[in-house]
Amino acid sequence: MSRSRTAMLAALALVAGASGTALAVVPGDVGLAAAPCTVDYKVQNDWGSGFTANVTVTNNSAAKSAWSVKWSYAGNQRITNGWNAKVTQSGAAVTAANESYNGSLATGGSVSFGFQGTYSGSNAVPAAFTLDGVTCNVDGGPTDPGPTDPGPTDPGPTDPGTGRVDNPYAGAKVYVNPEWSAKAAAEPGGSRVSNQPTGVWLDRIAAINGVNGGMGLRAHLDEALRQKGSGELVVQLVVYNLPGRDCAALASNGELGPTEIDKYKTQYIDPIAAILADSKYRGLRIVTTVEIDSLPNLVTNVSGRPTATPNCDVMKANGNYQKGVGYALNKLGDVPNVYNYIDAGHHGWLGWDDNFGASADMFKSAATAEGATVADVHGFIVNTANYSALKENNFKITDTVNGTSVRQSKWVDWNRYTDELSYAQAMRDKLVSIGFDSRLGMLIDTSRNGWGGTQRPAGPGATTSVDTYVNGGRYDRRIHLGNWCNQAGAGLGERPKAAPEAGIDAYVWMKPPGESDGASKEIPNNEGKGFDRMCDPTYTGNARNGNSMSGSLPDAPLSGQWFSAQFQQLMQNAYPPLS
Template sequence: MNLWRNLSGRRRAVALAGASALVAGGLVTIPVTAAQAATQCSVDYTTNDWPGGFTANITIKNLGDPVSSWNLGFTFPNGSQRVQQGWAAKFTQSGQNVTATNESWNGSLGSGASTSIGFNGAWSGSNPKPTSFTLNGVVCNGGTPTPSPSNPTPTPSNPTPTPTDPTPSPTGPTTPPGPKVDNPYLNAKGYVNPEWKAKAESVAGGNRVSNNPTAVWIDRIAAINGTPDSSSNGAMGVRDHLDEALRQGAKYIQFVIYNLPGRDCAALASNGELGPNELPKYKSDYIDPIAAIQGDAKYKDLRIINIIEIDSLPNLHTNTGGSPGATAMCDTVKANGAYINGVGYALAKLGAIGNVYNYVDAAHHGWIGWDSNFSPVAGIIKEAATASGSTVNHVHGFIVNTANYSALKEPYFKVTDTVNGQMVRQSKWVDWNFYVDELSFAQAFRNELVSKGFPNSIGMLIDTSRNGWGGTARPTGPGPMTDVNAYVDGSRIDRRIHAGNWCNQAGAGLGERPKAAPEPGIDAYVWVKPPGESDGSSKEIPNNEGKGFDRMCDPTYGGNARNGYSRTGSLDNAPISGAWFPAQFAQLMQNAYPPLS
């Protein structure tokens, strides 16, 4: 699974100094009047400030008639404020007056459509936000500031058109909804998948970890009833696993809901069976049957945890439009609403069942840790959570690092460290990211999601199935202080060649064992990706599961722009995604951290 995406923050970064802080900006909306019936707009202006500099992210929403081109105007309140480097628009500045003109690819804004632009800037003394904006010369009247995170009024960062879809919105639950516990993992025995357990114990030493709970992946329609002839997953279907969970006396069971139309639009190894226009089939043939089984009253005392559509919503920001990582498939599923409405429908249909807990995938720090991705992706997630009959109350929490390798904690360096006057953020490895590990990212992203309107009760999950990075290559202290790259490379426990490498990583190890409530804001460390299941084949392997060959799984590949043209670091002789890969499982046990006894 490709959990790395083009990180547009790289090309927007300049030599900055100081710590990051997300600051809510002005939300300005013009009322509909006869004099201004053609052009109305709202502008969401947010900044991330540091001493002497800032990044501004601006979302423009057209509330009037469609336009084929646009320019946005505003005035800096402070005469020292300057635009230095912009993106997604052509910026000009005269004195305190700034104009941003559309690029060729984002000039068209339909009624209700929006676009996001931004720039890096400099300031001295203070950095107040503009209070007045114009769109095509018409004032977006007001200057009303965006409420603080404790009382947010979010504006979706990348609204997606809602397609005409004859499939009705989800109806009520098959099991009457009841009160949910705050943390379904706490003081609860997890379900051990007997199929994974048998595979784990087929490898020497596997019995040391085979009793840990792992998630069951429902990655195609056939998997609902079981796929005995498949090379990946197993013969047991959803009802089989639920019945086995009851037999085990388990308190919770985890499923991965993973079959969106146009699935994994920026990768090939985990493409799915449904085309980008098959949203009705996703609803009727995939989500509805799963909901019917999970809603059976027989399972009402079992906490059913659904991990919702890994590797989907962040693509709508990082891999669409004019971004260097854009793909035709990602542009298609953004334009037709397949991801937004598919996720919304799944949340509403499954979340209406009283004993079901939905956790939405929220990528990882090495994908959306840049300020140019962080808040916009949270806005897209909010949009999906309120689409197709869903509300934020159908979301119990979020999961990060699913099927990825990012370290839980980096104990020997921090993002705020400096070496010879250079920040850690300037190192090649960190590449201007604001986070260096998953725990700090998960806690910060939780706060951002709450600021977008999700309940303060939401909890985060972190997939620790393969991010242990133990073994002889694990550092025991900070790296040399000779320069910032030597310091970071010598300090980091994440030993990947590049943080963008995601497929069957050589040297990886099992991470923290599944554990409830390990840190503030974290519901659990979980093993959602069953250790030993391949991320993708190291060469093309014909199959009937719709899974392609991605060169990022080829150990001989020299890389691409997404991973800095670095070697992939992938293991050789890997089978297709989801298939059992015993050599990988043996390596994960060997390099486990904490070590296995």
């Protein structure tokens, strides 16, 4: 799946001139060698007085151990902050130099960085770029016959093979589920967020046609067409019904037994794919979040690990998680307006050295099973239905207190990451390094990770010890990172937003706020959902949460059912706060 014409320009760099000197590409003459570097500059968001942009530079000459990209603005653009590069500006001239961790740039290799800026008047794309003093070919610039810069609402280049855009969220509205919206609006103060887009969960076969008189998949898609109007619109679906689902939990167990892979394929995935392939819905951008909380279990909760469970050993042995995910990616990926995102856990689950690389390899094994290829994967999603903070601003993983690393604190516990943004960007880089598309996009579920309210720290903790420093400054107020069920004190997080950071396609509310994670006591039901003690506020914990209290709210209903008290808490503790 080619998602940028920059890759084509880089390939042209392999053609050498007769003298051995690299020549600039001349439109229409592919017999000449490409420039020694290419730069892809994209404005991702523009609100009239400010903007964010992402820059990808590809090195087509000798490998580098350090790099510096320069350009000049024709207007009065001023860069205020950047990420993944040291960005400085003098007058109209801008210099972006590598950070200590991304200075290596191989021949044919690429590196991306981003920044935020202000302007008035015009926000034109710079006309020329240099890499270490050498002029680069600019994708969409004067030496490229392709399209001109699309502006802030354009989703980027279109894949010529499928018609998919680079970022489905860019320049598009996102579907508001009227069933969730009505529940939110019925709550006191709920109208402040009831117009936000959330995911539609297809968590059992019956959900395809609608459960208990509710909307089925076609009804949602028809409503999406109505909401779309003449613009672009994204519909977010959660594909969530694997055999032996959630092998390490009970509250979210599903209807299919560990061996019912054929039923999963023929009665669940096939009908969904058939509906999505209906030409009636071809104008929608359909984002699928494929099987949350599944593949990482095969890394962290199997024999040989301290958190092993027999059910996860069964699923690892029969391979039905990989087969199910691969089959879903293959079938859904055949629909040209579907964008598949695989669930990639969260930093408090996979951020440790033992889990990180092994999980990336597990994702690839599933993405190449049952006829699927990495081209069927548009991206990954992290923090789905979880509570991990988006950014921890009061401490960094590299900080030390009295000579002791933050990694040694009880909260971080040797993790490599402190928050979801750093984890998502690092996981993206790892996935690209093992063969996924270099234009891979990440989603971060921010529906319940705001951690605002009166308990939100205003600055770092005391430097008495590394624990007082981290605990006093951390936004995430859970008792333990392993706690996941209806967490007390949580708040709504960042509102859904397209292209907020480098490598991130969107912040999303994939988990609809106000829907329970699981019942706090056993409730008989016909949905296959068990009672998980992690949802019981009196539970004193297990190895997966360091034998800590569960931190869950009392009186919670079954997973997926409306939990008014939680919704009120989420609004009260929202960060950014609700107006």
